[in-house]
Amino acid sequence: MNENHQHAGNGHSGEGTRVEPLSLWSRWVAGDPLGSEEMKQLQTALREDLSFRQAVMNERRVERLLRFDALFAQTEAFFAAGVLKRCREGATANSPGDSAGSNTIPNRSLSQPHPIEINVRPRAWRDSQTRRRLADRKLPARLALAAVALLMAGGVGLGWWFRAELSSGAGAIVKDDSQHVSPQPSGDLVNEQIVREPSPNLAEQLIPEKQLEPAVDLTHQSPDTRFSEGERQPPVFATLTGIKRATEGGPFSVGTTFGDGDIRFESGDWQLTMTSGAVVEVFGPSRLELLSDNSLMLIEGELSATVPTSAQGFYVLTPSVMVIDLGTVFDVAVHDQGTTEVEVRQGRVAVSSREPVTQQQWHLDADGLYQLAFYSLPPSSKSPESQPIASLAKDQSGHSAGAISLDGRTIKFNDEIVFATVRDQVFQGILESPEHTASSWKDFVDSTASQPEPSGSVLINGVQFEFGNWNEAILAQHRLRQLWMPPYGTGQGVGQPDQRQLPQGVPPGMGRGSTGFRGTLMINGQERSFESAEQYQAAVRELLGPAAEFGFRFDWQR
Amino acid sequence: MQVALSDSRIDVEPTDRESSIPVDQCENPRVLAFEEIVRLYQRDVRSYVRRYLATDDVADDLAQEVFVEVYRSLPRFEGRSSLKTWIMAIARNRVGSWLRQQTRQIRCRTIDIESDLVQYQLAQWQDDNATCERQSQHRFADGQTEELTLLRLCLQRLKEEHRELVQRFYFEGMSAEAIGQEQGRNAGTIRMTLLRIRQALAKCIRNHTAKGSDDE
DSSP: OOOOOGGTOGGGGGGGGGHHHHHHHHHHTTTOOHHHHHHHHHHHHHHHOOHHHHHHHHHHHHHHHHHHHHHHHHHHHHHHHHHHHHHHHTTOOSSSTTTTTTTTTOOOOSSSSOEEEEEEOOOOOOTTTOOOOOOOOOOOOOOOOHHHHHHOOOOOOOOOOGGGSSTTOOOSSSSOSSSSOOOOOHHHHHHHBBBBSSHHHHHHOOOOSOOOOOOOOOOHHHHOOOOOOOOOOOOOOEEEEEEETTOOOOSOOOEEEOOOOEEOSSSSSSEEOOOOOOOOOEEEEEEEEEEEEEEEEEEEEEEEEEEOGGGTTTTTOOEEEEEEEEEEEEEEEETTEEEEEEEEEEEEEEEEEEEEOOOOOOEEEEEEEEEEEEOOOOOOOOSSSSOOOEEEEEESSEEEEEEETTTTTEEEEEHHHHHHHHHHHHHHHHHHHHHHHHHHHHHHHHHHHHSSOOOOEEEEETEEEEEOOOHHHHHHHHHHHHHHHHHHHHTSSOOOOOOOOTTTTOOTTTTTTTOOEEEEEETTTTEEESSSSSHHHHHHHHGGGGGSSSTOOOOOOO | OOOOOOOOOEEEEETGGGGGHHHHHHHHHHHHHHHHHHHHHHHHHHHHTTTTTHHHHHHHHHHHHHHHHHHHHHGOOOOSSSSHHHHHHHHHHHHHHHHHHHHHHHHOOOHHHHHHHHHHHHHHHHHHHHHHHHOOOOOHHTTTTHHHHHHHHHHHTTHHHHHHHIIIIIIIIOOOOHHHHHHOOOHHHHHHHHHHHHHHHHHHHHHHHOOTTTTO
């Protein structure tokens, strides 16, 4: 690719006569008042110097794209609601542009946000047990099992590459920013340290097994939006080169070529060969759109891509991320529009959030962090103000690195349980009370970043929970909550009973309310005694400030 | 290679999609499909309109009109092109007529830079279309997302300090003044740097799309 932009902003364009008009232009677009002489000078430059004009118009275009990129997520729901409202009212512009500026995006009263429920469920990569792939590869499988297994494995601080650190105010719970995976297995230590005497059986008693709920497939709830398939016109972006198990048949046969537009595969496995040479296997039911001869958007479903070096630059968009191939074999799955999973089986890929505010970005590597789950709210439910993003990457041994972002503030976690606990609170919070959640998150992130890592312990009825940093403190809190609040976790918790750290001798269920909840909390040398859950929470808040929000909330009233 | 992609995860799902739409709309089943269409293509349409319209509000207003027209014309859509191509053609026409209308209004007013720019935009729009006709493909209009994608790619190629500047200014909404204060530079310098970054980005985007296309 071209190198011209490697040193963008170095002032290449400032040669000769253009310097002066350019600075005038800069002031003009910034809204600085120009003198009439300056105004005239700028106008003349624009009229007479074509290359200057072209340059500034291109520059404006980028400006608008950047602004759009930054605000898209926040305005998406408003925009759609406005369109529907206009359609219903039949109040279209007979004279286009007349209403421009007056009533931009109508309020969203027409289309209330969809009622949303967050369900955490260990749903498998769909039917992966039974699926046979075209290339006869080993499948991503055993996910429900893995969920349990991973919960039992501790987190570990893994190195990773993370763009959001650039953000001001971005907090970092994990202060490990090395660029490479450091497979040092410290994760289990974290957990063992916190709770002595684990008792898995108790956990089973305390926490009911989660109910699996049937998946809701959006494509089956709305009428078919296909309007064209099997493009007859050039350009050809891809050709169908293989079909397997397409029991329901379909309009496609081997050799069918596709241009842009939606393609929907209801069932079966389909092999598409992009004109660039990349081979994409799509597993029905899936819906995708070819964007070019070397890129596509996976709207829903699963695919596996094998990208030869000749197809360098191949990428896959999903509703939430962009996956750029860096010479590899990888799988992508999109679930219910909100979650994207990526797995690299060979080589490397770069995955970045399509929410520009957060700019979460990962490099996945078959030998290192090779799996990524990316969580966002589905587009139809996006809160117009704030869009939380969470992602969790894992390496082969199950060690994980996670990040959660909201409004440009990001925190990293090295423990999956901590990640899931905070993620659920943020997602739930943003749906229930977006403003409060957004401002709490800001305080939380800023506060965790600005104060020292909490070190200390909670001694409660003879059971001690120790912690030495934010991750561990949240984890300790999680354990406490599980012990004393058995119902917690059945709805929005981490999904599975956490079987590793329950101390023996703790009677089940006694923590509901305040009975028997007494002990001592020690954080960074300060000690507080408490005789009820409320007092305990108050003590945590006193010692940690706004940081005692996400991951620390006890929610005794639920 | 053993694989376990998922853990406990959040699945967020609209529990009842239909219920969010008032009953009177449900009488027409295409409303639901239409909602999906808006969701799928608003990014393309809105960013396309922004290529030529300077004000966000006005651009979104026009983009909404595009979708209203799509809604009304949907029964007449014959599937000769892809849906996206068809929608983008509507967007193209809307933008063209808006620009023409604006330039007509402008002639009655005092000439100023703002007005000149609208005329240049119209010329740009005509140029773009002509170029696309020549290549018999509406690359950008059809795949506006691509331009945003390229923008991302190009952003990654910036020097880190410049990328950070873009991040702060656009994505975190910091003012040039605030950034300047932080870095001990004045706001004008920050704005100028941003402008040069944008020029570099524009060049980068063009270099990636100009493969084989005419340069102006």
